[in-house]
Structures are given as C-alpha cells and as structure tokens.
Amino acid sequence: MDLELKGKKVIVSAATRGIGRKIVEQFLDEGAIVSFCGRRARSVENNPSDESVFANPLHGDGVEDAAAALSSRGEVYGSVVDCGYYDQVTQWVEKAAADMGGIDIVVSNASALGGIPRSRKGWDINYNVDLMSAVAMFDTALPHMKAAGGGAFVQMSTITAIENHAFGESGLSYGAMKAELINYTHQLSIDYMKDGIRCNCVCPGPVYIPDGSWGFLEKEMPEYYEANRTKHPAGRFGRPDEIADAVLFLASARASWITGVNLTVDGGFTRNVKY
Secondary structure: OOOOOOOOEEEEOOOOOHHHHHHHHHHHHOOOEEEEEEOOOOOOOOOOOOOOOOOOOOOOOOHHHHHHHHOOOOOEEEEEOOOOOHHHHHHHHHHHHHHHOOOOEEEEOOOOOOOOOOOHHHHHHHHHHHHHHHHHHHHHHHHHHHHOOOEEEEEEOOHHHOOOOOOOOOOOHHHHHHHHHHHHHHHHHHHHHHHOEEEEEEEEOOEOOOOOHHHHHHHHOHHHHHHHHHHOOOOOOEOHHHHHHHHHHHHOHHHOOOOOOEEEEOOOOOOOOOO
16 A cells, blocks of 8 residues: 655654654655654763653653664654743644655654653643644644645544543643644644645554663553553553654545544553444
C-alpha cells in the first residue's frame, strides 16, 4: 500500500524517543521530510523538569543524538523545545516550515504524562504541555497547511481520556487534558475539512519502551506494572511501531475520507464499547 507520504513535510513534537521517535522513523522511511523537537540537546543532560513531578529519570537521546541517528533515514531537522512554553512551540513550527519549505502534516505528541502532583501546579503543567502545545502547533501550522492545499493533524491522546486508568495518588489532570484534546481535535475536523485539512486522534493503551514510562514502572513499581500487563487480553503491552502505524495511516492519503475520529490503539486493553 502506497501511503503517498514521499516528499510530505511533517512536524512531530516530543520525538527524541519512544512513540514519537518511532513516528519520525516511519515517516522518514516513507520518504517524508521531518522536523521534530525535544527538551534536551544531548542524552547526558537532565530534562528541565520540576522536582515535584514524578518523572521518569531514565535517559534517552537528546535532540542532537536523535538527529544524528535519524539522518541516515532521510531529511530530518531537530530543535530543542520545551513544549510547556507556547512561544517556544510557535517559534519552532515557523522554523520547521522555513527549513522544510512548508508543512503538510502535524503530529502533536508532547505530554507531561501521568506522574503529576494533584495540585494547581500539576494542572498547570498538563494544561501547558499537553493542551496548549497542541493549540500552538495547529494554529501556527494552519497557514502552511492551507498554502499546501490541505494537510493532516494527528493528536496523540491516551486511553486514560476515555476510561479510568488510575496511577496511585498522582494527579487527575493528565486524563482530563487528554480528553479535552479529543474534543478539540473533533472541533478542528469540522472547521477545516473545507480546507482539505483532516484532524484525528490516536489513543494508545500501555506501550512498553525500555527507557519509557512502563520500562521505568517495571523497575520501580513492579506490582502496578504486572497488574496492568496481566489485565491485557494479549498478556503484553503494545509496541511503539504499532502506534506509529496508526498515526501514519491517518496522516496519509489512504485516510483521505477519515476525519474527526478518535482511534483507540490498545489491543483490547480498554473494556468500553467504542461506538
């Protein structure tokens, strides 16, 4: 199946590792041009996180490391961006458009995740990183997608937005903000289909990445990890490529008549009926 992604200009936020990294790899393998961002320049640097956030301390690649590794796959640009700051996101999107000569596809992947304090600070962090970075990406890329004659926006959400998935005593803001993103994306799909711009969400279930959240939880919270693994009907967590496959399909010409959809990609982890 030809996804017709060759030569398409793509931006992906928070993509130095994990699902975002796999999305970038697969776009490059399809012949697309990609600009991605991450918070650190190099793997030896610490993430600029707040100490009150229950964050994964494991180090993945920084932007420079990832760009060097990805360059053999195709034309790729990396920028250091903290997606919690609206202006940094808008400046990166404009730079990406200049570097690539336009924007056809936007993948909003940034998240402060679920290890957030149950406090005003926690709500602010998820609001700024998860929700407002998406708004900044779409609004800044919109003129470029219109100039290209259309495009695709894919927003990463989570099953926590559609079904309760408790994580100890951490904050409630993660699922709430991701649910808002599903609503936001649907509104965009109604407003911009007339411009040939399709907008869809992907809701991953638990995905195992050695240096990601579930790799961290496997070591630090083994009982919680195992309870979630055994709950899954397949007896395993998802893989990053299984999520990236869904993202690329929705971004591609093969999904030209799909917009306003929230696609759950969880291998049957959630139990709700998906009308």
